[in-house]
Amino acid sequence: MSDKPAVKKVVLAYSGGLDTSIILKWLQTEYGAEVITFTADLGQGEELGPAREKALLLGIKPENIFIEDLREEFVRDYVFPMFRANTVYEGQYLLGTSIARPLIAKTQIDIARKVGADAVSHGSTGKGNDQVRYEVAYYALEPDITVIAPWREWDFKSREALLAFARDHQIPIAKDKLGEAPFSVDANLLHSSSEGKVLEDPAVEAPESVYMRTIAPEDAPDKATVFTIDFERGDPVAIDGEALSPANLLTKLNELGHANGVGRLDLVENRYVGMKSRGVYETPGGTILLAAHRGIESITLDRGSMHLKDELMPRYAELIYNGFWFSPEREMLQTAIDFSQAKVTGQVRVKLYKGNVSIIGRTSPYSLYDQELVTFEEGKVAYDQRDAAGFIKLNALRLRVAAKRDRRG
Structure with a gap:
């Protein structure tokens, strides 16, 4: 216990499931801290009432149980801004998990400030990305907050050890939780x-x-x-x-x-x-x-704006995937992206x-598509097909010079 920071109050990101219920009790026993639970409704499709009941069963005071409906904020302030950039990670992944973590972390910090907590905790393992996403966001929003990551601290070596801890502390274990789930x-x-x-x-x-x-x-x-x-x-x-x-x-x-x-x-x-x-x-x-x-x-x-956005997008996607939503560089990119969306x-x-x-x-009052320009019929627009010859020669000039050089060689 001596090497653990002194913690009075800790806000736990709490799902109501077995793992975070074990974490809740572990925080109480190992840190002797008052635990505040925070459950985010991000539209996961689960009934969140049981999370409140489970927290009450584990001794959490009603005023220390926070269940927040964040669905509108999640889509409006996180999902939609990300989609303005057409964001995909490694060419395919639409970052559904990554984009949720900064909002959970932000709300957790807001609650910590509200209740005067000096620590926050999450249930992410030490092998995944989420530990990084949560903790980078915590520190960006509250630089001196204490972060407790139980999966990196506790001594449980197996699933059975976790279940034994749950039994010893009267934490209910559903029958389908007795073995390891086929996937998470x-x-x-x-x-x-x-x-x-x-x-x-x-x-x-x-x-x-x-x-x-x-x-x-x-x-x-x-x-x-x-x-x-x-x-x-x-x-x-x-x-x-x-x-x-x-x-x-x-x-x-x-x-x-x-x-x-x-x-x-x-x-x-x-x-x-x-x-x-x-x-x-x-x-x-x-x-x-x-x-x-x-x-x-x-x-x-226009072409320049679209192509620049496509060049910036992989960097923007990487920042979100890696947990840097609250970084100045992500905000800089967001400003550029949002500017591009005016029309x-x-x-x-x-x-x-x-x-x-x-x-x-597709239709738009701001469309740049000019049917007279692209038609194969003769139109009344200021495009003379003969102008293309000079355009092509100027763009090919460096290639012609290089080809002549290579022939000389």
Whole structure:
């Protein structure tokens, strides 16, 4: 105990599950601290009432139990800003887990300030990315906060040792928790993520039981689903003309994606901590949103802006994946991205069919698409095809010079 920091109050990111319930009791016994539980509703689709009941059962005072509905804030202030950049990590991953962590950390710090806590704690293991994401965010928001990471501190060597601790401290253990789960799941309104155990061998196809947000594309309807999405300044605001709040709009896109088998991804990725991991992700609404946003940008952004955004995006994605949402460089990039979205307003028409997303129409009052310029018919525009000859020769000049040099050699 002597090497542990003195802690009076600690805010725990608490799911109500067995692992965080063990952490709750461990914080009480090892640190002698008053524990405040914080459970975030990010649209994970679980009933959060049991988390309150479990916390009460473990001796937490009612005033020290915080269950916060963060769904609208999550989509409005985190998901939508990320999608303005068309963000994908390593070419495929839509960062559903990564983008949730800064909001959880921010709310945790807000609660710590409110109750006068001097520490925060999370349930992430010492092998994953989430420990980095949480703790970098904690320190960015509250530089002197004490962070307790039980999985890096405690002496439990096995699952059975954890269960024995739970039994010794009268922590309820559901029958399905007696053995190790076949895979671990993280979910929120943007996606679900499954990793570990039966998914660890990347050569073996994931069983259908892993998928919870989408039906199999093979089982999707034989008739396409067509609808429209309206955008204002880069953010979606309506589906089929019906204005929706950010969380309700993403929920609707998730429903459309689910029914058409859209948004499945089986990925081997590079973790920030240095190892590769295999995960199965489902992001039905996000997959639709990415395609639709690129569709409206295709007629409203000029070439230079679009290409610069595409160059910046991998760096932006890496910052989010690695946990640097609150870093000055992410904020700098966000400012540039948001500036580019000033005229990304209009409507796209989307077709979903058996796992595929197609953009089949796009219109905007700020469209840069000029039909007279691109038509093969003679138009009344200031484009003289003969001008292309000089343009081509000037662009080819350096290549011609190099070719002549090489011939001399």
